[in-house]
Amino acid sequence: MDEVLADPIKKFIHLYNRDYDVPLDLQIEPGNEIYQHIPEHINNKWFDYINEKGFFRDLELIEGSVEAVKKLQEKYEVYIVSAAMEFPNSLEDKYHWLAEHFPFISWKNIMFCGEKIVNTDIMIDDRAKNFIDFKGRTLLFTSPHNLLLTDYERVNNWQEVLDKLM
Template identity: 60%
Template sequence: MDNDKPRLAIDMDEVLADTHYKFLTLFHRDFGIPMDLHQEPGKELHENLPEEINGQWELYVNEKGFFRDIPPMPYAIDTVKALSEKYNVYIVSAAMEFRNSLEDKFDWLGEYFPFIEWTNILFTGDKIISANILIDDRTRNLKNFNGRKLLFTSPHNLLFKEYERVNNWQEVAELLL
């Protein structure tokens, strides 16, 4: 544990990983949903879909492999690498919700973020972590966090006004580097 640097905790889905893109490829493949589906601000991705298919997201997300081939968010890798020089970076994902995501998420981090050591990875339920900064797209994770809260923009969180917001990794770089 490197105690000299401030601790920066970073979420995975919709922050490091473009999980929406993966959902869209599956809904496109199976139901012909357009890849540029209009996403209504404040709604979960699946809430924009016809009722008869939108429950499908739960089947997708529980399948082995779902989390293994998600594209990283633009500029996430280079920015996190640069942040690692200045911060003690921890990756904190609520992976425990989906048992079959555990190995996939671990392997995904090994592929795209090999410079993050195992000591700096946390798979959680509640994010009861002690850190200086948390970047997350879910207000339920930021709510009880004691440090600086950065809400990473995603269509589902666009209606929240009470958080400091970052819209992409370039903005994170400008703010924290």
């Protein structure tokens, strides 16, 4: 979900700007996580934000995600698999966010987990660690933190996903 369907980075930037006057146009350097760009004395606040109820409820969509997932459903059984379990306060928010933006995805096809031990043919993910032990085809969805990785088939946006899979 995060950085593939939903945009937590934009929300972080908004909250840092609101609370600490960190500039809204923060650019994340290739290979870096957002917290590496925040002044040291507040760079662990992202963890507080992410644990707050409501953080995941109103995230903006990643461009084209709704239309692309709908399109993929014409040819594939699509599952949403989110590593949500580390942040238990996110569980309900993520469920309701999906119900709002992806109402065409059944609860049967939603999974909140820790490790993504799923048995599917294809996985689209921004975190290469989720590809370990996965047997199918992997598509690395571009996000600043993974820009330096070169060992994976990469998709830069949802149009490229559709170009490859449809």
